[in-house]
Amino acid sequence: MSTPPIAGFGRDYLAIPGPSVMPDAVLRAMHRGAPNIYAGELIDIAASLVPDLKRVARTSGDVAMYIGNGHAVWEAALANTIAPGETVLVPATGRFGHGWADIALGLGAEVETLDFGKRAPMDMDRIAETLRADVGHKIKAVLAVHVDTSTSIRNDISALRATLDAVGHPALLMADCMASLGCDRFEMDAWGVDVMVAGCQKGLMVPPGMAFVFFNAKAAAARAAMPRVSRYWDWTPRANPVEFFMYWNGTAPTHHLYGLRTALDMLHAEGIEAVWARHARLARAIWAACEVWAQGGPLELNVADTQNRSCAVTALRLEAPNGTALRDWVEHNIGLTLGIGLGMAPPGDPSWHGFFRLGHMGHINGHMIMGLLGGIESGLIALDIPRGSGALEAAAGVIAKG
């Protein structure tokens, strides 16, 4: 006799790497009638978001807000700085580096890609070699993904800045912090990042729909020197609006502003250092469990070295078809949704079913992560997938002792 599912009651847990779990307070803040966009509190709320976003990004530079997703701000960052025919360097450590490269191609840029594969971080020596070979300084920007959500590799952005400086290369350093902002330590100014892009749907805990480009004076100078910039993508009026509509070059994303206001209040009440520490500790609990499972079966962390692992997303390998079987089991039986493997194998290829990911970003705490791990353990048992024993105890030890 098969066991009846115990899903459909209680709270489902969407443990995919974005969109992330939304706090009730954010949902409540958004649950309201349409506000006036010409006068009233929305005007003040919009202005109040600017310094608080910059605090999360650790920058005294500017921020431009867009109605859009991560792809939108990939395009926005490039539209303001890279003219057709100019060259960008993309050190790729997963699917999202290639995604940003593709947006650059679409805008007419020349793209030089250094592909570091799916399991290793950027190799600074190879990047230095490429920059050194660019004696004419054709490369105008380096497009670096801080945390690649497909592979869960976290790259060392301050080392990338040091590499550019050591070579004496003037290229702009652009960072994609879509999967790291509000999760992993990121210091825009201290790390010498010129342009940073992020969305609101991961560490910022708001439904998808708003995204941001942060930029410093060097990037603003590059923008000023552009022959032309599309009116819509131009970050200048968005960062310094003379009238309210200029923040978004049109109607404001009204309800997102209420949600984001609440999410930023939550982040700053906790303190950004504490937010990073919480993510790091919960990530270590996940890794501890995965390392134990790995000792007695096919489960494997995609990134071997803890230094190179994201604290917000974990990519795992589980030999096809076990990855998909596990995701299906936990979703249908216990109300837990895990992320698909992304960019690890071509869709349609049987090996595609050997990968999955855990999202652990934003509004998460210890019992959610223990529930996530307990759910995976239940699935491994139900599917009779070999595994080391003691994984939950290892995770609980990290939760208990930090």
Ligand SMILES: Cc1ncc(COP(=O)(O)O)c(C=O)c1O
């Ligand atoms: C690191 C990274 N960059 C860019 C994107 C693209 O963002 P979007 O899907 O919101 O367009 C994502 C999406 O998950 C991402 O994780």
